[in-house]
Amino acid sequence: PATDAPAMESPSSPSYDWFQTDSSVTIVIYTKQKDISLESIIIDHQDGSFRAETIMKDYSYLIHIGLSHEVQEDFSVRVVENVGKIEIILKKRENTSWKSLGHPLEMHLSFIPRKDRGLYYRKCQLVSKAVVTPDTRLFCVALPPCTHLQVQAGHHVYLKLTIAGTEIVKPYTPVSDSLVSEFKEPVLPNNKYIYFLIKIYPSGLFTPELDRLEIGDFVSVSSPEGSFKISKLQELEDLFLLAAGTGFTPMVKILNYALTNVPSLRKIKLMFFNKTEDDIIWRRQLEKLAFDNERFDVEFVLSAPALEWNGKRGHISPALLSEFLKRSLENSKVLLCICGPVPFTELGTGLLYDLNFSTDEIHSFTA
Ligand code: FAD
Ligand code: NAD
Known part of the structure; x- marks a missing residue:
């Protein structure tokens, strides 16, 4: 039936393809958009489940597959901006020919408004914690080796901890490790680490618990959100x-x-x-x-x-x-x-x- 509701303005759905060599499998996402970057794609690969979420404006396109064969932990991601193409190159564990990429998992190939996707969390390890002011700390967490996630300027993520049996979630805005390059620690390679400046409120619900984490402990980190362009x-x-x-x-x-x-x-x-x-x-x-x-x-x-x-x-x-x-x-x-x-x-x-x-x-x- 005809309705008066205005048509939802969605970008046209991306598509994907894959190909292989003896040693690698390449997944190609065609976004049909030009303003994409390494921040547009979030990849999590664990226990055979491969999840790649492409963010396009306010929409999210998901590839979610149980891979047919084992791959190595590290992978590479490349964005060809002028044609809106994203390439994810996985390294095969064994040099065998794959007949299929794998089997579809929940919401595979869905293309929906971002707000309807729900937040996806991965467990990150606390790498360091430094006192910045009497009540503010610089926390550094490491993404798992099989995650690709970069947070745009002005965007935030949610941190999640289980406190007294209840999952508590609060938003935090990642920062760079410093404002001046001399302060940068050259030992840590880029992009695997996320830094946060967080104020600890002694009577707060979440931050005292965060402050109690020790190096090596885990905190769950969501995919990024935010409206700043x-x-x-x-x-x-x-x-x-x-x-x-x-x-x-x-x-x-x-x-x-x-x-x-x-x-x-x-x-x-x-x-x-x-x-x-x-x-x-x-x-x-x-x-x-x-x-x-x-x-x-x-x-x-x-x-x-x-x-x-x-x-x-x-x-x-x-x-x-x-x-x-x-x-x-x-x-x-x-x-x-x-x-x-x-x-x-x-x-x-x-x-x-x-x-x-x-x-x-x-x-x-x-x-
Ligand atoms: P809460 O339990 O929320 O309490 C905070 C303070 O308010 C405490 O002093 C508490 O005693 C007091 N309080 C609580 N309830 C009441 C009440 N009913 N009446 C009076 N006082 C009360 N914070 C950062 O430090 N760094 C960031 O990068 C950062 N990014 C953010 C990004 C976004 C988009 C948003 C929305 C918030 C961000 N915040 C950030 C704030 C953060 O999300 C938390 O709100 C903050 O860490 C406090 O959490 P908490 O649970 O420890 O404290
Ligand atoms: P604070 O209590 O130390 O106050 C810092 C300054 O804020 C004060 O010196 C004062 O100049 C000003 N201020 C405080 N209350 C005011 C009021 N009622 N009217 C006018 N000015 C006032 O601040 P804090 O504890 O560091 O809190 C920072 C706040 O920023 C938190 O509420 C946090 O949620 C928010 N925050 C939001 C985002 C976001 O939305 N993206 C990101 C980071 C932090």
């Missing part, structure tokens, strides 16, 4: 970041990306709101980054400073913002990102509208 940074001239407390986390990768990949940007400014000096996450790194980069400025604002603090004080306010949000040129292309406690983000977003920035120029990070 990195393409918003293209052609940008001014980028303003307003962060409060751990609301700094989405800004980390955005800042790294902006400084290295957006040549059009004339100015990147971070206004970072905290209670006290001790609470400022990565203060020395931020100051070094600002010292080394003419394009980047940072300003710290404290709501409960010590008497001797001679920087900015107070909460987010019209006075603070109108002074801070000066465009490098009149009518420059601008983006404002804001993240922090809900009242901070709500108040701040309202103030940005009052200052005549448009919806298109503001990205508020919320739950």
Whole structure:
């Protein structure tokens, strides 16, 4: 029967194929889209079950197969961006010819809105934990060897722990291991590790339990989610970041990306709101980054400073913002990102509208 419901705008469904050599099996996904990257594909392969989820806009395409033969633990992934093709190359354990790739498992070849897919978790091992501020830690977890997962700037994952017999899940925003390259530990290869800056709340439900994990313990990590589009940074001239407390986390990768990949940007400014000096996450790194980069400025604002603090004080306010949000040129292309406690983000977003920035120029990070 005819309905008045508007047609759902979905991209056309991807398809896949596979071929083999003596030593390898290649699975090819044809997405029919051009804006795909290594972040568009999430692969988990364990106990013979092979799961490859391709994310295309708000849709998810799943290949889910029980492989017919054994393969080695490591595999490689390649994206041919201009034709929207993804290649996953598996190494056979034995050089025999496969008659089929395998048998279909649950939801194989489904192409559905992402929100209907449900979160998929894999167990990750805690590799390191470092104290950053009195109550914030930098956690590093290792993805299993047979997982390919990369988290886009500004996106988050869910961490899951079983606490007193109940599964508890909370969202966290992965960061890079540092803001300045000298701090990077060269021993850890890229992409197998996910870093988190997490504040421990002594009376919180989840974070005290997370803080009790020891190196080698496991925590489940979901596939990524989020609405921030990195393409918003293209052609940008001014980028303003307003962060409060751990609301700094989405800004980390955005800042790294902006400084290295957006040549059009004339100015990147971070206004970072905290209670006290001790609470400022990565203060020395931020100051070094600002010292080394003419394009980047940072300003710290404290709501409960010590008497001797001679920087900015107070909460987010019209006075603070109108002074801070000066465009490098009149009518420059601008983006404002804001993240922090809900009242901070709500108040701040309202103030940005009052200052005549448009919806298109503001990205508020919320739950
Ligand atoms: P909760 O049990 O939620 O409690 C938090 C605090 O509130 C505690 O001090 C607690 O005592 C107090 N509290 C709890 N209930 C009440 C109440 N009813 N009245 C008054 N006070 C109360 N956090 C990070 O540290 N890093 C991140 O990268 C990060 N990313 C996030 C990304 C997203 C998209 C979102 C939505 C949140 C993110 N968070 C992040 C916050 C994180 O998800 C948790 O909310 C946070 O870690 C607190 O969890 P918890 O269970 O330990 O504390
Ligand atoms: P905090 O309590 O240490 O406060 C940091 C600063 O936020 C304060 O100094 C103050 O300037 C400002 N602030 C706090 N309450 C305010 C209020 N009522 N009105 C105006 N300004 C206020 O912050 P925290 O404990 O680090 O909390 C960080 C928050 O950021 C958490 O609620 C977390 O859920 C949120 N967060 C959200 C995302 C996301 O949505 N993507 C990501 C990371 C963190």
